[in-house]
Structure formats: C-alpha cells, structure tokens
Amino acid sequence: MTTDPLSATFAALADPTRRAMLARLAEGEATVNELAEPFSISLQAISRHVKVLEQAGLITRSRDAQRRPCTLRLAPLDDAVDWLEEHRQVLEGRLDRLEVHLRTIQQKNQEHDQ
Template sequence: MADGTDRLSVVFAALADPTRRAILARLAEGEATVGELAEPFEMSLPAVSRHLKVLEKAGLITRGRSAQWRPCRLEAAPLADATDWLERYRRFWEGSFDALAEHLRELRKGQRNDE
C-alpha cells in the first residue's frame, strides 16, 4: 500500500462484510481450515475462499501450509492500526460531548439563577 490511509481503506472494506467479521471472530479463537471456517455459513467453499482472499489482502489473516492442511490465522496488526485511527476520533467526540455537557450545565445554572 502507498500509505496508511490506503491500508486502512482496505481493512475497513474487509471489515464491512458481516461474513468476514464472523470469520475473524472464529479465528480469534484459534487457527482453522477453510472447511472449518465454512461450516457455519450457507455458502460454497469457493465463496468462503473469496472472503478469505479479501481478508488476506487486507493483512487481517495469513494462511500457513502444513502438508495438505492450510490453516488460517488472525493477524492483529491491521486491527490495531484501525483501532488507533478510530481512537483518535473517539477522543475528539468524547471531548466535544464533554464540552457540550459542561455548556448545558452552565445554561441550566443560568436559568435557575434567573428564576
């Protein structure tokens, strides 16, 4: 990827799909094969493989090779990058809401003093 924003775009696009989020949730419990990951879904193995390719492109999973077994593993770094990005905005909005709450308290105080 050219820069962090492009990487984040790919990560957020991958996370936008509920099937891919479910796959990541399963992989948070430990590595699994494509067949194991496909079990809870009513879709073909090729469809699950396409989801895995999107997750792999985003860097959210890796696939190993152990003889015939190709386990998928969760990779936390891209999730940490996305969390860091979101955290900056959470702090901004939290500060804005705190300032608004303080302003509303001051307005209420003023109204009580006027009564």
C-alpha cells in the first residue's frame, strides 16, 4: 500500500514510543540498542518502531563499521509543521468569523429583549 509522505509522517508520530525515539535522536545519532534502553519492550518491538520511522523518512540508518546508527531527518517534520500551520490559520479564520457571528446574534437578542 502506497502512502503519501505526510500521512506516513503523521502515522509514525501517532505512537508515543516513536515520538520518544525521535526526541532522543534530536540529541544525536543512536543505535537501535541505545534507542531501546529507556523502554521495557522487546528489541524486536523497538526494531519495528525503527522500521516505521525509517519508512516514513523520519530517520536514516547508516553503517559505521559494526555500528548502525540512526539519524533524525528533519525534512518530513518540517513538511508536517508547514501543513499544520496552514490549516491552523484556516481554522483560526473560521473561529474568528464564528465569534463575530455569535456576537451579532447576542446583540440582536439583547436588542430584542429590551
């Protein structure tokens, strides 16, 4: 199943374990074992989370001799932030118009009651 990059990013961010892993990677690269340290889940489960993050483009894995560090990629997060910001502005505009409409209704009701 093909998923657009933005959907893959939001799906990956939906899980708190993956968000915590990304927060750790924001501090610097880490191996899967290092990412697994704070969690009380199996290494296999951690590997599945890493795979989701990698498929979403949020991390890359490289090879450094025997070490395979994971590195955070910011571009997909930037795209998600841009999308959220665009839609936040639209929503705020709608809320502002709703507020004006409700004030108009309240004023009409007050005038009618007097």
